[in-house]
Amino acid sequence: MTEETHEKLKEIKQSFRLLMNGVASHSMRQKGVEYKINWGVPVPELQQMAAEYGKDYDLAIELWKEDIRECQVLATLIMPAERMDNDLVDVWMERVRTQEMAELLAFHLLQHLRFAPSLAYQWIASDKDMYQLCGYQLLARLFAQGLEPNERGINEFLDQAHVTLQGDNLPLKHAAYNCVLSFCELGEELETVAKRALKDLDIL
Structure with missing residues (x-):
């Protein structure tokens, strides 16, 4: 991971604290939506964040590796579709554990x-x-x-x-x-x- 990608990843993860929705997070846990961390950030807010970062292959790869709901949602939004091949799709699918994702x-x-x-x-x-x-x-x-x-x-x-x-x-x-x-x-x-x-x- 490059230093630039590392800094973006750190910045994104820190920003989730400010957007946290405890009620939504609790509701998802009650419905069996389990992640290591789930801040309950609504998808429209994550879409706004994705628009700011634009398409970014390296960042999407790192975000998807995180067992954090918001990181994975963001990864689906910023991954350039033309860079996804069959092998990468297989790797990503292995980490899909919820209906929402x-x-x-x-x-x-x-x-x-x-x-x-x-x-x-x-x-x-x-x-x-x-x-x-x-x-x-x-x-x-x-x-x-x-x-x-x-x-x-x-x-x-x-x-x-x-x-x-x-x-x-x-x-x-x-x-x-x-x-x-x-x-x-x-x-x-x-x-x-x-x-x-x-x-x-x-x-x-």
Whole structure:
């Protein structure tokens, strides 16, 4: 780590004390959102901070290593998408332990990667809950951008969503359901396909 990056990291970590929201931090802990440190700083304030620092690969790498919620959120905001490759995505995903971080990583960063679609399809079929969750979040973003899957992609998605929606993991079911709704927004034809594929679940 360069001296400049080290100083920025130190400055950022110190600034969180001033922005601390004890009520939000306590509420997150009660909901099982566990980090070594969680200052409860709202995401919009972290977005303002990210705008001040701009895109910074080296700083993002160091922030993500910290077991501090705000550092990791900030990392998703300042990492240049074009610098993320498959190996780095794998390294980052290994540290995702909360639903919030899975959602923010997909929303702030992963949806902008050139290989986002292949990641999303790979992850919704994963046996790891956090990867599945992030995969559905990512796919929902891509559908919302108008990414229309080919026939194989449609079948893969609806087959996997069907399995997930029959499971008992509520956050995962919620993510899959929202993803199905985004898929249906792509047009009447695809909505009809989804209704037919998920007919026995009676959710559409």
